[in-house]
Amino acid sequence: MTDKIDKGSAATPPAGPGASGATPYEAIKAIPVRHYGRWISAVVVAVLLGWLVYAFSQGKIIWATVGDKLFDPSVLSGLGNTVIISVSSMALGLVLGILFAVMRLSKNPVTSFVSWLYIWFFRGTPVYVQLLVWFNLSLIFQYINLGPIYKNETVDVLTPFMVALLGLGLNEGAYMAEIVRSGIQSVDEGQSEASHALGMTGMQTMRRVVLPQAMRVIIPPTGNEFINMLKTSSLVSAVQYPELLRASSNIGTTAGAIMEMLFVASIWYLTLTSIFSVGQYYLERRYARGSLRTLPPTPFERLKANLNMFRRTEVAK
Amino acid sequence: MTAQPMVKAEGVHKSYGAAHILRGIDLEVAPREVFCLVGPSGSGKSTFLRCINHLERINAGRLSVDGQLVGYKQKGDKLYELKDSEVAAQRRDIGMVFQRFNLFPHMTAIENVMEAPVMVKGESKAVARERAIKLLDRVGLGDKGGNYPTQLSGGQQQRVAIARALAMEPKLMLFDEPTSALDPELVGDVLDVMRDLAESGMTMIVVTHEMGFAREVGDNLVFMDGGVVVESGHPREVLGNPQHDRTKAFLSKVL
Ligand SMILES: Nc1ncnc2c1ncn2[C@@H]1O[C@H](COP(=O)(O)OP(=O)(O)OP(=O)(O)O)[C@@H](O)[C@H]1O
Ligand SMILES: [Mg+2]
Numbered sequence: 001m002t003d004k005i006d007k008g009s010a011a012t013p014p015a016g017p018g019a020s021g022a023t024p025y026e027a028i029k030a031i032p033v034r035h036y037g038r039w040i041s042a043v044v045v046a047v048l049l050g051w052l053v054y055a056f057s058q059g060k061i062i063w064a065t066v067g068d069k070l071f072d073p074s075v076l077s078g079l080g081n082t083v084i085i086s087v088s089s090m091a092l093g094l095v096l097g098i099l100f101a102v103m104r105l106s107k108n109p110v111t112s113f114v115s116w117l118y119i120w121f122f123r124g125t126p127v128y129v130q131l132l133v134w135f136n137l138s139l140i141f142q143y144i145n146l147g148p149i150y151k152n153e154t155v156d157v158l159t160p161f162m163v164a165l166l167g168l169g170l171n172e173g174a175y176m177a178e179i180v181r182s183g184i185q186s187v188d189e190g191q192s193e194a195s196h197a198l199g200m201t202g203m204q205t206m207r208r209v210v211l212p213q214a215m216r217v218i219i220p221p222t223g224n225e226f227i228n229m230l231k232t233s234s235l236v237s238a239v240q241y242p243e244l245l246r247a248s249s250n251i252g253t254t255a256g257a258i259m260e261m262l263f264v265a266s267i268w269y270l271t272l273t274s275i276f277s278v279g280q281y282y283l284e285r286r287y288a289r290g291s292l293r294t295l296p297p298t299p300f301e302r303l304k305a306n307l308n309m310f311r312r313t314e315v316a317k
Numbered sequence: 318m319t320a321q322p323m324v325k326a327e328g329v330h331k332s333y334g335a336a337h338i339l340r341g342i343d344l345e346v347a348p349r350e351v352f353c354l355v356g357p358s359g360s361g362k363s364t365f366l367r368c369i370n371h372l373e374r375i376n377a378g379r380l381s382v383d384g385q386l387v388g389y390k391q392k393g394d395k396l397y398e399l400k401d402s403e404v405a406a407q408r409r410d411i412g413m414v415f416q417r418f419n420l421f422p423h424m425t426a427i428e429n430v431m432e433a434p435v436m437v438k439g440e441s442k443a444v445a446r447e448r449a450i451k452l453l454d455r456v457g458l459g460d461k462g463g464n465y466p467t468q469l470s471g472g473q474q475q476r477v478a479i480a481r482a483l484a485m486e487p488k489l490m491l492f493d494e495p496t497s498a499l500d501p502e503l504v505g506d507v508l509d510v511m512r513d514l515a516e517s518g519m520t521m522i523v524v525t526h527e528m529g530f531a532r533e534v535g536d537n538l539v540f541m542d543g544g545v546v547v548e549s550g551h552p553r554e555v556l557g558n559p560q561h562d563r564t565k566a567f568l569s570k571v572l
Contacts, residue, residue, distance in 0.1 A: 188419075190415060190417055190419040191419060191421065193372055193415070193419065194413075194415060194419035194420075194421070194478075195421075196372065196405070196408065197370055197372065197408060197411070197412075197413040197482075198408070198409075198432070198433035198437065198481070198482070198485060199405050199406065199408045199409035199433060199437045199485060200405065200432075200433065200436055200437055201401055201402055201405045202401055204436050204437075208432065208436060209421055212423050213421075213422065213423055287423075289423060289465065
């Protein structure tokens with residue numbers, strides 16, 4: 001439908017006093033190239049997709065259960081926990097990432113080496129192993145003892161939430177450190193020179209000049225990291241944290257609806273990742289200020305513009 | 318000797334590792350003077366300019382601005398390095414304009430001009446904004462305050478950069494080939510702003526290949542080659558009647 005109206009408006013040459021300034025021209029009429037390959041591949045893909053949908057509709061799945069359990073209170077609380085653990089782990093990862101990136105780039109060889117060591121260890125071992133290490137830490141340390149400041153039994157401190165937070169957050173910090181570092185290094189040296197020449201200190205230069213520009217490089221991979229985090233958080237079901245996957249499969253095993261509940265979990269994961277992808281899009285736009293002459297319109301703005309265009313063609317008719 | 322020189326260099330040396338770039342620079346820049354620095358590529362002009370506001374550290378000699386050693390302080394016969402914050406404080410009074418503008422791309426023109434007064438001097442935004450508007454007016458960009466640097470031509474960007482440096486009310490301005498990255502038709506606007514500034518009595522050190530500007534506005538000109546001052550004097554004399562072969566060879570290429 002959209003197509004028809006578009007073509008219609010393009011074919012009618014703009015008339016009336018408003019268009020008098022433009023020289024009229026005759027649009028080229030040519031027979032477009034036929035893309036047979038595109039047609040064939042479209043048909044093949046459509047058939048395969050149809051077959052897949054059919055197969056699942058014939059499987060021994062009770063789809064009604066998927067619908068019933070989608071808003072089950074314990075599934076929803078698992079969903080909430082997934083968001084909580086993902087957001088807090090990401091926040092911890094971001095703070096650690098900035099800290100270790102700045103350390104890595106510092107002129108002090110000790111801090112730089114410590115940062116390197118951290119990144120080497122936490123990137124070099126599987127996050128699942130790291131989670132299990134935190135989970136079982138009480139096997140080797142009965143107390144967490146920070147001298148006179150703090151002392152407590154390890155099992156009391158390392159609740160499932162803390163295990164999940166430390167496991168995911170420290171791992172994320174190592175990845176974020178590399179992302180932040182590459183962002184900082186992407187900023188032209190002339191920028192910090194200009195800032196120093198104005199009398200700004202190193203800290204002010206980092207905060208006001210370098211980091212805001214580094215954000216443009218940092219945000220896209222950070223968005224990917226976060227979307228990964230939403231999914232990786234399913235691993236913490238192994239350390240007793242009641243997140244989405246654990247809540248769903250608990251119901252699945254007791255109700256004998258394992259596949260159904262895995263679908264329920266998948267639907268929620270897809271929902272979460274979709275929502276945050278949209279958020280990422282707008283965040284990227286915000287930090288693109290100044291790097292593009294004009295920002296491209298958001299999908300919403302484009303929709304509005306299209307609607308206006310329809311209105312105008314209607315008036316023309 | 319009348320007034321205290323604004324800049325005084327005595328036997329300034331600078332090396333990058335084994336590369337000996339500045340090999341003993343001696344010169345004096347008087348207050349309110351327009352001091353031009355010319356010389357072939359790689360002769361160390363930019364390096365010397367960057368030493369004046371301590372973007373580079375000198376290896377030997379003495380360099381002072383307005384009677385203060387750059388980057389060091391002297392107690393008795395010992396030199397102490399200045400702290401980061403003290404170096405930053407020294408730089409407040411020295412404006413610098415770069416060949417490639419180096420405006421902050423994430424800020425509008427007016428925000429670029431306001432940044433240092435607000436962050437460094439702790440000025441209120443309202444006061445800083447008022448001054449920024451005046452300065453942008455002065456460089457002929459009163460209507461471009463809301464533009465981001467990418468939305469400005471090269472010549473306009475360089476004029477914003479000059480306004481940004483002036484916002485700190487410096488007593489000395491350093492220009493490192495401010496028009497070399499510009500299309501020929503944009504050079505004039507920037508030179509006009511600099512001429513204005515010179516007339517207002519600003520002390521300026523200008524590295525440039527614009528011999529016309531040097532001849533017309535300059536009070537003093539130094540020809541540098543291989544990290545030393547080869548020849549100096551009034552621009553009209555040095556440019557019109559060079560004494561050294563190296564100066565003659567260089568000028569025959571650029572004039
Ligand atoms: N950070 C650095 N490390 C090593 N060598 C450097 C560095 N900066 C400059 N140099 C060298 O110092 C020499 C002088 O450089 P400088 O930029 O001062 O020259 P210039 O006179 O400004 O030349 P131009 O007219 O091309 O700008 C050059 O040979 C350059 O390669
Ligand atoms: Mg140079």
